[in-house]
Amino acid sequence: MKIFNWVTAGLAVLTLAACAPSTAPQAEGGDEKSGTLQVWLFDEPNRAPKEKVIQEAIKEFETANSGVEVEVTYIPTTPARHEKFKGAFNDPASAPDVAEYGNTDLAEYAAAGGFADLSADVSAWSEGSDISPDLLQSATVDGKLYGVPWFIGVRALYYRTDVFKELGLAPPTSIKELAAAARKVRAEKPDMYGMAVGGEYTFGALPFVWDAGGDIERLDSAESREGVRAYTDLFTDDNCPPQTCASLTGGKTVELFASGKAAMGLLGNFNRSAVDAGPAAGKYAVIPLPGAKAGSVAPAFAGGNNLGVMKSSKHRSLAVEFLQLLAGRTYQTKMYGAMGNLPTLTSARDQIAASDEFLLPFLATVSAGTKFVPIDPAWVKIDNQKVIPTMLQKIVTKQATLEEATSEAATAVNAAFGRP
Amino acid sequence: MTQVVVPAGVRHPRPRSGRARRFAPWLYLLPAAAVLLPIFGYPIYMLGLLSVFDYRQAQVSGGEPTSFIGLANYRTLLEDDKFWSILAQTVFFAAALVIATLAVGATLAVVLTRAGRWPRLLLSFAAMAAWAAPAMTGSTVWMFLFDADLGLVNQVLGIDGFNWFYDKWVTFGVVGATVVWHSFPFVMVVLYAGIQAIPPSVREAASLDGASEWQSFWQIIVPMLRPLITIVVIQSVIWDFKIFTQIYVMTNGGGIAGQNSVLNVYAYQTAFGSSEYGLGSAIGVVMTLILLVITLFYIRALYRTGERL
Known part of the structure; x- marks a missing residue:
């Protein structure tokens, strides 16, 4: 009888061990050259002007790449965004290819392994060097660049x-x-x-x-x-x-x-x-x-949002290309016109500063030196x-x-x- | 199973052998168990399972391997002063809510039996509306009522700018009122139905013997309604201990410096806010155990007094 009890206990432990809570399968990305590119952007309180600029970019992108369709989903900026992103990391099938995210959330998302390393793509990009090293640092975790800073808020x-x-x-x-x-x-x-x-x-x-x-x-x-x-x-x-x-x-x-x-x-x-x-x-x-x-x-x-490419993306080159279009000088400038988003490209910022006095105190603040929260998943915990x-x-x-x-x-x- | 041989000539089904009698209740329970076990058993099993793992966002999405850490989550919890203070105030708040809900519900149930037709209809309708209002909607409306600058309450009282959600106990009072408003109709309806089922002759006899209204409530109605009261008490304890929406919505996730947090809000913030799914599950397990103990105490108390559920 005693042996029987031991066997039962052993079996129970085995069952427990075998049933460890599930973990999402590590998604293998791909590099398909056609199909639908899924993009997640934040739903700002005043979305219409943003949407207009994005539509323009999509049109330009679809004309340049035949057989490609871009689908944009606007996601909330409230804490519910975490659920959306966690869902995307856990189920690659419902994940976007390109996503906008707040730079304070970066560390948590990087630790979750959700975004692709874009270091090589950005150093090969003609406009990449126009972003100051400080800013790139705010999108970097452990030497890997998980996104391109899209705009800053001061x-x-x-x-x-x-x-x-x-x-x-x-x-x-x-x-x-x-x-x-x-x-x-x-x-x-x-x-x-x-x-x-x-x-x-x-x-x-x-x-x-x-x-x-x-x-x-x-x-x-x-x-x-x-x-x-x-x-x-x-x-x-x-x-x-x-x-x-x-x-x-x-x-x-x-x-x-x-x-x-x-x-x-x-x-x-x-x-x-x-x-x-x-x-x-x-x-x-x-x-x-x-x-x-x-x-x-x-x-x-130095708050702001980055654009990143999901690790699970099936259209890696297309995603990077679309990201570079949005983060490029033309569209950063247009986004400033539409939303007042401060560009991350130094040349775009200089050009705008010359034409809009309102920005001067903010730019003076930036040049006096900005600070950032710790780039560590701990920050999300501290914040929450x-x-x-x-x-x-x-x-x-x-x-x-x-x-x-x-x-x-x-x-x-x-x-x-x-x-x- | 052995076949029970029924002697010929016996027409009435006779009590069967001991074994069959022991199995019969289980057989009858089977359909309910087949539905309830998967629905309740599996989540509780998963809850318990998660609570013994180091399971955070990185583990869920596969960034880091999941590891078994035994009771470490529980140790963290028991060493956390915040957990203890939140547990204490949850127990206190729930106890106050149960008492208030029962008092309001029972009083109005008695009022219902006394009231004329129209007042009774009106009261029932108002109570049903409160019952039907989703917790989220109700909380938001109460929040508007008590808004510092635009709220009706402040305008009527002439205390514009008074912040009802500043002091810890005032806040608990307002949130508590909302919770009672949401939950008294159930108590009222159940007790009203119970009172209606008491033969009028019993109460007539009491009043003929010179019992006052108060006496007949405590000496006649309460003892006769005991099984019902037990059920509403257990229900209220469970509901009020698990309170979440009203606190979360009205105090914006726990109030100033988290002074109005309760266990469920704390579990939610730990599990989903901080992505500490393992630790959050441990809080959930502790809550489940506490509720089980409360329920067991009640059932024991019932058996001891010889009452039947």
Whole structure:
């Protein structure tokens, strides 16, 4: 009887081992020269102009390659995009050939083995050298290039010229001046927030941390704490009351500024159309976000989207060709015209800068030096666990002291990286 | 199986031999088991299986090999302070919800039996509408009602700009109200049907003996409805412990600094947000075990008091 039990247990273990959770088969790509090329692009809030440019590119591409059809699917930019991409990695049959993706998602997707290495294709591409090494680095994991940077987004300080003029304020040149101006606005105009800040606005807080010499991977260092303090000090009743502002996301701060409820806000070049559609239109100007030192610029986050080719693509050359068309100078320029997307090709950016003054503060921010999140799957974890928002919110709601909250966040970051 | 020989001349089917009697219930269970086992058994098996593997996105899509790590996921979980604090507040929140749902449901069930025709129809209709509203829709509508700047509640109370989702307990209160609003109709309908089934003579006798309304509720209705109450309590415990949509939607995934997170939201964020499918499954297993224990306690309590389900 005892033997019987052992045998049963053994069998059970064997069955368990044999039934390890399934893993997607490693898809073998192909290089067919005809058929349908599937393309995934992000569905922006204002898609029509983007769609028009893309249709133009498709027409050009289909004319040049007979027997090829391009089919575009617009996917959401919300966290649901992760599900779409995971689905594509898990089931190559429903995966696209070319896909647009956010550069902060890169590491996770690279670790999942979803995208093809484009290093050789880009160095052979005539326009490849027009992309700065910094930018290419933001699409590189372990020496492999998993995409071509398509456009970048940079945030700078929007402020209301009418309010500043009325109160006799000058555009701030340091964080101290910024805080003083914000408090003055709130004191004189109680219906308004001085500067719109948000407890869930990670990319609004990071420039302050970076400016102080801090870093995401060392949130409990003295420098990081100084930066966190500079940002969380703005969550007070005399600027942006925690009751309202602790739960704001970046998007909500954009709304506050666009709806005329805030005199300042850290918005991106891509938010221009939203602001121009509201009561703040025509009554604002943009300057680079000042740093702690007078006259300095706080490092901005270099966000943006890449175009990549899926590893499972059955039309590798065609996919690369279409990607190069979209990422080439002609279409980058057109996309700027349609969407305000800042080109990644240096020559295209220079050309646009000469013709559009609005871009100057953003370009000044870029040339002052930008920063990026860690290119590691850990970042997706840190982002999803809301490590930085939780830290900010605990401080501004006084659930924890700055020291406690930053130490806790640093522990969570280390855990995400798998460090002790 | 041995054939049971029925003696000639006996017309009524007699109790069969012990063995056949033991098999009969299983035979009757077979159709239900054939449907339920694959539907419930397989996911639970997979859940348990995933929880003992290092299974993240890279493993799912084949970037890295899947490895068996035994109980490491459970160890991570048990050493995680956040898990314990979320577990504690989930238990607390669920208990409060169960009590509130039962109180509201039972009160309205009694009101229904007393009310005239039109008020009864109106109340039933309102309750059915709340019951029929999808959790997502209901949560969104309640969120609009309590919006800081544009919400009806703030306008009526004249406290424009008050953020109902700032303080931890106020937030739990608003979300709890939404959950109760969604779940009281079931309790109300079940208890109302139960009360209707109590012969009027019983309550008449009670009132003739001078029992007050309150006394007759606690001494007559409650004991007679005990089996029904047990069922709605178990159902409510299970529902409220698994609460997800209302918290996820109304507090934007757990509220300020995650202060309003509950176990199910935490499991979802771990499994799908952070792509830690193995660890997320471990949370799921722990939840399943807790619910099993609760259910077992109830069944035991029932047997002890001699009640039948």
